[in-house]
Amino acid sequence: MLKHPLEQSATIILFTVVFYQRYQKTMTCEHLNNLTVENLISKAAYPVFRCEECIKVNSRWVHLRICQTCGKMLCCDSSKHQHARRHYEATNHAVVSSAELGEQWLWCFTDEQGKDY
Ligand SMILES: [Zn+2]
Ligand SMILES: [Zn+2]
Ligand SMILES: [Zn+2]
Numbered sequence: 717m718l719k720h721p722l723e724q725s726a727t728i729i730l731f732t733v734v735f736y737q738r739y740q741k742t743m744t745c746e747h748l749n750n751l752t753v754e755n756l757i758s759k760a761a762y763p764v765f766r767c768e769e770c771i772k773v774n775s776r777w778v779h780l781r782i783c784q785t786c787g788k789m790l791c792c793d794s795s796k797h798q799h800a801r802r803h804y805e806a807t808n809h810a811v812v813s814s815a816e817l818g819e820q821w822l823w824c825f826t827d828e829q830g831k832d833y
Contacts, residue, residue, distance in 0.1 A: 748822055751822060777796075779792040782813045790812075804826075811824050811825075813833075820832055
């Protein structure tokens with residue numbers, strides 16, 4: 717049985733709205749939106765670049781990240797101990813920035829989104 721044309725378009729609009737809401741939800745990260753060049757914790761503030769947790773266990777790291785909530789410098793996902801991710805899991809501090817020279821990006825663990833700054 718054919719639906720009335722108005723009913724059909726209403727169904728299409730409803731689907732479009734639901735899809736758009738989902739899309740927006742996955743595309744929006746409050747954590748990243750709240751961080752700007754002016755208020756983020758800059759790597760320039762660090763006299764030494766090291767993962768303090770790796771130092772404690774006498775290990776090495778590959779790349780370094782800075783927790784944008786508390787300022788801890790920790791190692792990346794390519795590092796053996798993944799201290800930045802462990803820190804996120806333990807504290808729920810969502811956003812890290814890269815501490816690598818020449819890199820200017822942020823990553824939110826909660827929303828799995830990144831952005832350049
Ligand atoms: Zn986020
Ligand atoms: Zn580490
Ligand atoms: Zn932190």
